[in-house]
Amino acid sequence: MFGVLKKTSYITLAMLIVLFCSIGQGLAEEAMTASQADGSAPDIIASIDVSGNKAVESDAILERMVTKVGQKLDRKRISRDVRKLYATGFFKDVQVLGVVKADGRHLTIRVVENPVIATLEFDGMNELKEKDVKQRTKLKAGHIFNNPELHADITSLRKAYLKKGYYQVDIQPIQKMREDGRIDLTMKIIEGEVTRIKRIHFIGNEAFDDTELAEAIASRTTDLAAWFKDTDVFDRKRLDADRQMLLQHYMNKGFLDARVESTLLALSPDKHWFYVTFSIHEGPQYQVSAINVSGDLVPDRETLMALMQLKEGELYSLEKLRNSINDITTRVGDEGYAFATVTPLFQRFPEQKRVDITLDVEKGREVYVERIEITGNLKTEDKVVRREMRQLEGARFSSSNLETSKKRIGRLGFFDDVRVSMPRGSSPDKVDLKLGLNEKSTGSWTFGVGYSQLEKIFFRSSLKQNNFLGKGYATSLSGDIGAKTQNFDASITDPYFLGEDLSASMNAFKRQSRLQTITSYKENSYGGGVGFGVPIIESLTYNLAYQFTQTTIFDVLLPASAVLLSQVGKQTTGELSQGLTWDTRNSSLTPSSGSVITGSMGAAGLGGKNRFITTSAEARSYFDLGEGFVLNPGANISYIKGYGGRNVPINRRFSLGGIGSVRGFDSAGISIRDPLTNDLLGGNKSATANLNLFFPLPYMRTSGFRGVAFADAGEVADFNQNLSFAKTRIATGLGIEWLSPVGPIGVSWGFVLRDRQGDLRKKFEFALGTAF
Template identity: 45%
Template sequence: MFRLRQLLLSMGIVLSLISAATPPATAEAAAQPVVSQILSIEVEGNRFVEKEMVLSKMGSKEGQELSRKQLSRDVRTLHRSGFFSDVRFTGTRVEKGIHLVCHVTEYPLIASLEFEGNEEHTSKDLQLRMKLKPGQMFSPSNQQSDLNTFRKGYLKDGYYQVDVKFIATPRNDGRVDLLVKIHEGEVTHIERIRFVGNEIFSDDTLKGEIFSSESNLASWFSDKDVFDQKRFGADAEMLRQFYLNNGYLDFQIESQQISMTPDKKAFNLTFNVHEGNQYTVSGVDVQGDLVPDRDALIDLLEVEAGDTYDHSDMQATLQALTERVNDEGYAFATVTPLMNRKLDERTVAINFDIEKGAEVYVERIEIQGNEKTEDAVIRRLVQQSEGERYSGSQIQQSKEDVMRSGLVEDVRTSIAKGNTAGKATMKVDVKERRTGSISGGIGYSQQEKVIFNAKVNETNLFGKGYKASLNGEYGRITKNVTANLTDPYLFADNISGSINASHTATDPIATTNYRTTKKGVGLGLGVPISSYVSYGLNYQYNQTNLTIANAAQVTSLFVLAQQGKQTTGELTQRLTWDSRDRMIATTEGYYDQLTFSVAGLGGNEKFYEAAFESKSYFSFGDKNVITFNPNLSASMISGYSNMDTPLYRRYSMGGVGSLRGFDTLGVSLRDPVTKEPVGGDKQVSASLNVFFPIPFIDTTGVRAVVFADAGTVWGAVNATVGGTTVSVTEALSLSRVRYSAGFGFEWMSPIGPIGVIWAYPIRKVAGDVERSFEFVLGTSY
């Protein structure tokens, strides 16, 4: 209405001013034609908006005939620009035409912007979303836009009492200081959730199946009790899925109501439902294009006769049948469930009708969305090949491989019909992740106390998929720097190549009297044998210098025998099976590795080592996933050619990743005189971790663990110093197997896993060193 009044007023002014500017008609003048050409256009009243900008928005131009309709349009256009609160035209007629003047009144310019009352959102965050900013016009349209933005944002967070006011204080120069005064109010929670019409399932059961929840003690740890319109809409679908999964095919949500409490501090939600009858599957079959054959398709059916209908089984069957037919080259196959319900018997017969369509060959593969990564890097991860018959399983494997590469956040594949019958184009659309990072931090552990660390990491160097990293760590005991560069496709057939260099200095811990300094370089190759099996070959050359920390202290002869510089040239082979669904916070899959190393190919150390490690992951539950993780490892090391194994390579146990509840080197063979740990040449350990969500905490990446560990080391260790030979021998004995149990919490933070554990030794042996509490950074359980 305001703009309409302005427009009518301006049009009236135009008419009156033009009329006033016209001299009284005379007989002579009446005989002359009236000239209404625009001779000039001036702009008056503008201080911040340039004259040229005003003229550029006008349709009326110098040299044109004056048009009252065009002037009306110009008034509307200039108003819509958002710069002016008033626009009007005047004109002075002369003999040759009209001199036109555009009079404008500008909205004030914002000089400064401040916020008051905002606690939920920072001023910086709010300002980024606003149109009202220093240097911008304080116009009604910008005010309304920002009001809508504020309300939408606060409503999303549950603030339904929010009130926003813009207070402008004029300055002498025509600008204003703007104060955004916000009254956030309180978060509007859900006080009560009611269900009407449910007889089969109780209110408590249904409340557990939806996102929204009533305010209770658990609300301190989540926001599920904060009302969210989108979440409320999703609740209906979750209820529908729950009833369908339990066989209620006739279930309907008849209505949903939202009501606010009288004090406007909470909502009540109501779902009116019609449950209907529960159906049993009376029969199931397949028909249509039975590709590859009937028996193969029947084996894929998750739905079975005699079972209560379960919609999740139906969806799983549709997916399995479609993928199996796709795998035979029929990219556009469709599977339709034909359902025959008998209401009186409360049964449903399901017939899966298969229409295979035409056999398809992929003529072209297009990579999309990769701005940094080269096409070849993504293309080499795609199992489907151009010119070959379409394979659904290969495309699914391709998606998994691209995701596992760590180069993308998301990948989607689609198939479009080609230019000719039987041909198709495969599109791989990726969303790249930020692969480079620079991080630093301060950590703490019982051994190191304060630890400073820095890391530069790039997993897609030059867009070619190269992985490069430079890490540094400085603690009370350990100072190290490592650098690594890996090309995942150094040679054909996915053979990877890597090079590394490192420098590590280790000071004594409480139970030792020596320090070591190690420098090393290494080369490696990785050869994939199948999707899950790989072979690795590495050569590492290290120079280690072991020195006595305190000469006045009695030092073990085993340590004295090892002091000085030692060089090791070690060739390592690894055979690995890795089917884990992800590398961190794994929930499903297996990891098995067999390792064999030989030292003596360069350097003065001669020994060989064999090791086996196995990890399994089994998960249960859809919402609150519980993961069982049993682990087993065993290894042995032995010198040859009359050489002893190096002290720093012998086996001891203790700490996260080893035997929790015991300190680093807390379980070991020990010098009978100094009690220093000297390690064994054989070890075995086993553990069971049970990971589960922390009750009432929905934060992603946070979980708890309970665990039990068992392990021991044994063997024979010899040393000769000045013609004196000493040895420590310990046989394998079940009575010397250590046990521990405990619990902990883990957070998958942006800088890596962070965790705390409390572990308690159940069985220990004289000389063992315990540690009940442990804080870990960068290491998973």
């Protein structure tokens, strides 16, 4: 009985399974029939609308989407479109909604836009220039706000502050919503103080102590000198340079295998101080046991060995090795081998602490310059550049001539950069010399109102063009109008007169002086002249000039000196002068290296009534001490004497004092005066000596300002006297110079160390148009 029931149950279960399968198959067939009847319309996109957008056009949104009307619905494609719309940064929310109708699916792209930035301000930013920051930021007024760009801008700002050593900086964005939906965005910045270096430590150094190594790098711990130069402010780029400077220090002392293994940095919890540790591996100190050259010995072995700065028996020096390689490469290049290479080969003997060095020369092919192509000179004529070239077309290549050409083009002052490339010419032994130039502005017009202790308020205007018409002509027109003086000048110079290596210039001037408190008389003068300059060698020039001047002395304050009264009235002077100038300065405006030495002689008598002769000599040198420090010693001596029974004009006699001669003394404060009337007469001989130390001012390194510490000495002697050190006036002091658009502006505080009775002191002085 039980078996029959069990069998009946199995049969019943099987029948139920068959029934359900039949019903499912029928439903599936019915659904398939319905789908075929309407053509699968619900899966086709019938329309796409956009809602919620105000600033961004609907067409712009639809254009960014891959999903289009008429396509079959693809949810993965729609997800990608949503991510793409988010990536634009225009929206903070994107939703896709759909409605199924008989004709298909109708989609709606619902967006919530990010607000438009009405204003963008930076509050508390003092160390960075707002103009520069706004050029770098991605968020700008009128643009749509979005968080990724906000975070990118905050990161960019933070990096800019870190470069300046501000590790305490905090930047907080503040958004204020307007009624119209726009926002005012303010970057609230708390700069904090700069993070400075508290300690510099060295590990692994045995040959040199910490003090010597600390002097070899640029970074410094905090002290007065470091504060003045900002070298105690933490700077990662400077720290990278310190690693190289340490390495060079060791290698210049014979440690060929030295290396800086690591640099450890520790920042104090309050972010005020950095602690820097250099880990150093010194290795043995090598002595040069043999030095030689091999390979292509051009022009010959003796010539190349004479250029070797490293000598046998000396300690190895990386600096001397580099100089030797450069000198040999240049010398081989002078033989026409433009692509010569010099490779140092070392054979070390660590146990004996010696090294053999061989410089292997590979001359490459000898080449001639087929063509010289100049690009980038949009205004300057080709001939202005070509006449400075010492490497000529058709000539054999010369490294020295090419380097001289680059320096001469750079000294024109017309270009920011001179780039050289040498592609292959029409044959293997020829190259084309291509000069890529980047022109800069060479003209200026300035107008200014100034103040000086002498003039009080005065006006100055000047119009200059150093590359007039693109022909290299230097033109200048200037005028000063003050309560005591009026000066007008005009000049033009052609550096290559008539196409020859000969400079020619013309000038005209008019002066009015009412300085009776200083000179006891008034003076009017005008005149003009011509000058010529002939280069003798690269840095030596011969100058010849003629100047005609008419001067009127009047309104002499009585009682007056007999010498002064004898010169009242009109005077005329025709003066012919000649001189030599040796100039190797790297800049005529703010030189940091080189020298300028001048010697001149002149005689008045070629036209005019005055008769006198004059001689002078001046020398100034400039030594770059690094970090913006420049040492500038200089000296001048001058002499003048009348002849033919004529006295020297009173306005041509010598007096000293003030910026440009002996600071700490008033203008003409060192002179010869009439013992009875105290009238300023001047002397016929003078001498000065100056020592300037120019230095950068903190936080004003790129603004045209610089400071100067000076020591001046000077003396003036009369016709029957000799210059004497015992009578020499001495002063020292500090000053500030600004290379302003209207010319150099100088301020000095002078302290007299030695003077003589009758000298006029002036502790503080302000001058415009005069450099130290």
